[in-house]
Amino acid sequence: MYNAQAFMGNRVSRMIARTAVDTFNKADLAVCRSIFRNDWLDPDMFWHPATLLVIMGIIRACSPYGASFQGSRAGRVLTRAFFRNLYHRWLPIQRISDLNLKSEDSVEQDEIDENTDLARLAKKVAKALGKSQSLGVDGLGEQADALAAEGFRQVGAGSGGYAVYECHREVRMGKKSEVMTILLHITPYGPSLLDVMPRYIVLESEQSQDRRFVWSKKMSSVMWEGPSLLEGYCYQGAFFSPHHFAEMKTTYDKQLVAYGRACDALAQTRTGRKPGPPTDLSSLKMFLGDGKLGRKRKQNQREYNELQKEVSKVARRLKAMMESRSVCTAPKGVILYFEGLDCSGKSSTGGLVQQVLEQAGFEVEMRQHNRPPTEEQKRRPWMERFEAPDTSETKSGIDSIEKGVSLANGVTHGHRHKAIVWDRGPAGDFVYGALTTTSFEEKKARYREFMEFDSECKKKNILFCKLMFVTNRDSIASTLGKRLAQRKMAQDLKTWLKASRGKDSDGMVEMEDLEFIDLHIDPTDFIAFNMYQKNLHKFTNFAINTDTSANPWVVVNTTDRYNARKQLLRVFQAQLDAFRPRKGILQCLSSATDENAMDTPGIEISDMLDKEFPHRMRASTLMTLIALLVLIWYYVEHTTFGSNLDSLVWSKE
Numbered sequence: 001m002y003n004a005q006a007f008m009g010n011r012v013s014r015m016i017a018r019t020a021v022d023t024f025n026k027a028d029l030a031v032c033r034s035i036f037r038n039d040w041l042d043p044d045m046f047w048h049p050a051t052l053l054v055i056m057g058i059i060r061a062c063s064p065y066g067a068s069f070q071g072s073r074a075g076r077v078l079t080r081a082f083f084r085n086l087y088h089r090w091l092p093i094q095r096i097s098d099l100n101l102k103s104e105d106s107v108e109q110d111e112i113d114e115n116t117d118l119a120r121l122a123k124k125v126a127k128a129l130g131k132s133q134s135l136g137v138d139g140l141g142e143q144a145d146a147l148a149a150e151g152f153r154q155v156g157a158g159s160g161g162y163a164v165y166e167c168h169r170e171v172r173m174g175k176k177s178e179v180m181t182i183l184l185h186i187t188p189y190g191p192s193l194l195d196v197m198p199r200y201i202v203l204e205s206e207q208s209q210d211r212r213f214v215w216s217k218k219m220s221s222v223m224w225e226g227p228s229l230l231e232g233y234c235y236q237g238a239f240f241s242p243h244h245f246a247e248m249k250t251t252y253d254k255q256l257v258a259y260g261r262a263c264d265a266l267a268q269t270r271t272g273r274k275p276g277p278p279t280d281l282s283s284l285k286m287f288l289g290d291g292k293l294g295r296k297r298k299q300n301q302r303e304y305n306e307l308q309k310e311v312s313k314v315a316r317r318l319k320a321m322m323e324s325r326s327v328c329t330a331p332k333g334v335i336l337y338f339e340g341l342d343c344s345g346k347s348s349t350g351g352l353v354q355q356v357l358e359q360a361g362f363e364v365e366m367r368q369h370n371r372p373p374t375e376e377q378k379r380r381p382w383m384e385r386f387e388a389p390d391t392s393e394t395k396s397g398i399d400s401i402e403k404g405v406s407l408a409n410g411v412t413h414g415h416r417h418k419a420i421v422w423d424r425g426p427a428g429d430f431v432y433g434a435l436t437t438t439s440f441e442e443k444k445a446r447y448r449e450f451m452e453f454d455s456e457c458k459k460k461n462i463l464f465c466k467l468m469f470v471t472n473r474d475s476i477a478s479t480l481g482k483r484l485a486q487r488k489m490a491q492d493l494k495t496w497l498k499a500s501r502g503k504d505s506d507g508m509v510e511m512e513d514l515e516f517i518d519l520h521i522d523p524t525d526f527i528a529f530n531m532y533q534k535n536l537h538k539f540t541n542f543a544i545n546t547d548t549s550a551n552p553w554v555v556v557n558t559t560d561r562y563n564a565r566k567q568l569l570r571v572f573q574a575q576l577d578a579f580r581p582r583k584g585i586l587q588c589l590s591s592a593t594d595e596n597a598m599d600t601p602g603i604e605i606s607d608m609l610d611k612e613f614p615h616r617m618r619a620s621t622l623m624t625l626i627a628l629l630v631l632i633w634y635y636v637e638h639t640t641f642g643s644n645l646d647s648l649v650w651s652k653e
């Protein structure tokens with residue numbers, strides 16, 4: 001049982017299914033008898049009595065099994081995924097205007113809504129427990145003090161670290177208010193993850209009086225939103241439902257098992273095997289590949305080879321555009337703007353596009369904008385601190401063009417090809433920075449400034465590739481478990497290298513790379529997990545307000561990372577093919593007169609959530625419906641029920 005809401009959903013589904021089957025079985029024969037006696041269907045046409053009786057018999061025989069399947073958890077998930085989310089599922093690559101924030105990908109119907117009262121309280125409890133664990137020895141001594149700051153008072157304790165706390169919340173019941181008591185049951189849950197013990201908690205709301213026989217008071221309890229019971233796990237200041245915690249813990253264990261197998265394989269002699277331990281993140285991932293099972297290892301290697309083929313294909317296409325004899329049709333500069341949710345695969349997925357630019361000969365630099373602006377930057381224009389690539393032409397390049405010589409190191413046709421990767425950028429100020437709480441007029445001014453920067457990039461022959469990465473909470477929880485395991489491995493590898501290099505190994509380059517793995521996950525990732533819905537809405541709102549038809553935002557859904565990476569490479573190639581320089585190669589591009597259409601919608605988050613979401617027919621859904629129609633036609637065509645179908649249909653002719 002995930003929580004009270006899911007439990008009630010199971011009971012309601014089973015009750016509806018059983019009631020529907022019982023009602024149908026009682027009424028089907030009576031309905032058939034009425035149809036035949038009143039001649040509602042012409043027996044000379046297709047609706048022969050035998051046909052109708054056979055159809056009703058098949059439905060009656062299959063309905064109990066169908067109801068049982070629908071009442072089960074697997075049946076509800078499968079049928080819900082096919083019917084309810086037929087038009088709402090997130091695609092691997094799509095426009096920001098097609099991103100449905102009410103999809104099952106972001107709003108899980110079998111999980112408690114994070115905006116309910118107990119869910120908000122559970123996040124406060126998780127935050128308090130995270131603080132206590134950072135202060136004391138696993139937080140056992142400081143747990144009561146940290147929870148007291150949130151209004152909880154300890155009222156009981158038991159064996160195994162079990163403790164009970166209570167707090168009081170005032171709830172409005174019409175014109176009156178009532179004090180509601182909330183109990184918190186908490187106990188350590190092992191084994192530990194990185195020497196930090198998770199906490200299993202149960203929150204329940206107690207009613208001060210019996211409301212079962214007074215319907216008005218029972219209805220007033222609806223003012224307390226959400227179920228009266230909530231269970232989950234607290235770890236590193238974040239609250240996880242049982243399902244999400246299982247995702248994180250399972251991935252953590254799988255990574256460590258693969259690491260142990262890879263260490264065992266390291267001692268075996270293998271042709272082409274690097275003899276030493278991994279020293280950075282990329283080599284660690286390859287090292288873990290040796291610890292996976294044969295089938296999984298082959299699948300990962302096959303997917304890796306396919307992606308590298310796509311990277312090489314796009315890189316050759318870009319190189320051909322750069323080395324064209326007549327005119328360079330490639331952009332002089334590229335900005336790869338990676339934005340989106342934490343732990344959504346921005347670096348690994350967007351890094352494939354970065355590989356394309358590097359293989360094509362671009363000079364690629366990285367800029368991380370995950371820190372707030374300094375005081376000096378605040379006094380300057382907002383977009384000034386976000387650097388664009390310098391694509392100014394060189395005198396040596398112009399002389400080389402006159403002589404018909406093509407330069408190396410990214411210089412072709414008299415200009416350099418440079419690229420800058422933005423790891424986070426302007427949207428981060430709207431989600432994590434000072435622009436979160438500013439006025440809407442101030443936000444609109446910043447939207448306009450961002451779009452002016454986008455227009456200037458086009459004038460300067462710079463491709464501004466705006467990528468927003470999204471995923472579901474299951475994938476984020478799995479990524480958290482993977483990064484926790486990688487931190488554990490990095491700690492082992494540091495000891496490994498120190499033992500093999502001696503006492504003067506602290507300043508080695510390998511140690512710096514392993515330190516990067518150690519810092520690849522921090523407490524902010526767990527805070528972002530708690531703020532999933534709010535951060536997703538803020539990122540989407542920024543993208544909608546800065547989206548144009550000339551340079552649209554590309555939304556990358558990394559739930560299925562392999563598929564998303566393939567589609568992203570194809571979209572980037574399409575952007576390169578659509579990009580053309582505005583003027584001659586030796587003319588100044590900054591004097592271009594045409595601008596992008598800057599039709600800022602100017603909508604707030606509340607308006608964004610109330611807007612009409614698109615309902616589009618997916619290609620897979622259309623093919624499924626066509627297959628069902630073909631199957632029905634084949635069944636009817638080859639089933640005559642004692643007479644020829646053609647004679648039944650065309651009897652009147």
